[in-house]
Amino acid sequence: MFSYPFMQNAYLVGTLIAIVAGIVGVFIVARSMSFLAHTLSEIGFAGASFGLFMGWNPLLGMLIFTILASTTIGQLGMNENRSESLISSVSAVAIGLGIAFLALSQKNASAATGILFGSIFSISLVNIYEVVGLALLVLIVVMVLFRQLRHFAFDYSTAVFSLKNVTLIEVAFLVIMATTVAVSAQVVGSLLIFILMTLPASAAMRWGRTVWQMMGLAVLFALIGIWSALALSYWTNVPVSFYIAIIEAGIYFLSLVKTQK
Template structure:
């Protein structure tokens, strides 16, 4: 549980900050697709005898850029999502069957596992999280400009193409990190709902990121505790809490208007 709480804290911080830009860049669809790709990557890692996280990093990093390009135009976005998601799920099932793993291991990959977090996983996640946060600090001003005023960024001659590639790689790393707690199929919860709720309460990027991190921390910490005392899946509690926060935000916004 100590390892799970350390990992969960890292996940909440990364997901809250990245989620602000995911929402601003209308890339919620991509986090959903990357969740299936993460499942295939984790299954491939098990098949190869690697740590699941390493397989996730390989698959999500390579795929994020390609899927981002496929879904760049809204006219083909849904078809691209359907094709890549179907292929990823099929590959994940294939790799798991070839690896001959037990059902509980597969369930842990799909829906997360508290007891599956080792100290080595935490150290690896700390390194990945530090890399993501450091990169965000370096490109923050440019990424904010490109995310919230893309037309102005292009007019100013900002290196939007390179920024997009960097952001997609950071998103792939974030997906791989978050999957350790919530599972590969529910990653999009932490990368979308906290930030989506935060935008109804505050109106600056910095405040949105801070509030999104708080919402993510509430969901992860509470979900881990409830999972410990009930022995129910942690992903269920995190999903329920984050959805509840989002619906409260909608209700508050409705009441204001």
């Protein structure tokens, strides 16, 4: 299996995305922002479709749409008590725009399938450089702002008063989330991004006692899901995203059973 370059590329990219999604996911779940991760998946679909329509790299379209959306919708969702209606309306518009841009771009069904469900086995060398660059950027920012992000995510009520430049930290957190969404789409596609960003972290937070333990376990669970899914997909010719969804959901359900005993 590992003698094929496309499998080597898939494991390299999958490993990087698992690390980023696991670490960032802990802050997302702790801040109770899973709803936004789900919304950004639909917005990412619209962004990727817009990129195809404009003749751009779909990743660029996803980055533009998700960053703009996260910094605006995220602020509204955190500050107002109407997040459910806001999310529903934005998701509906995003899906509609995605379908419209795909139709206008006149791309074939494989392009739409790649955006929705991922296409890690056909990832190019340019895509690898993009993922490596963005993943390293996200990790560096998270490490530099680790103490502020930890306070912001795990104790928001006091962070508002004790953190300097809390608005800047809030925006940085939203941009980090948006970038992670765009990068993770390379593996699971835009419709299933929230799986990697929420389930491993949710399971890890039932086992870990410190933030570092939670991040380590979240990365481990994400790696188990992606590595196993890639191997199973190679052997069975079933999409990677299916196995990732099943494995990560299984890990989460096992954590629920274990912690309730």
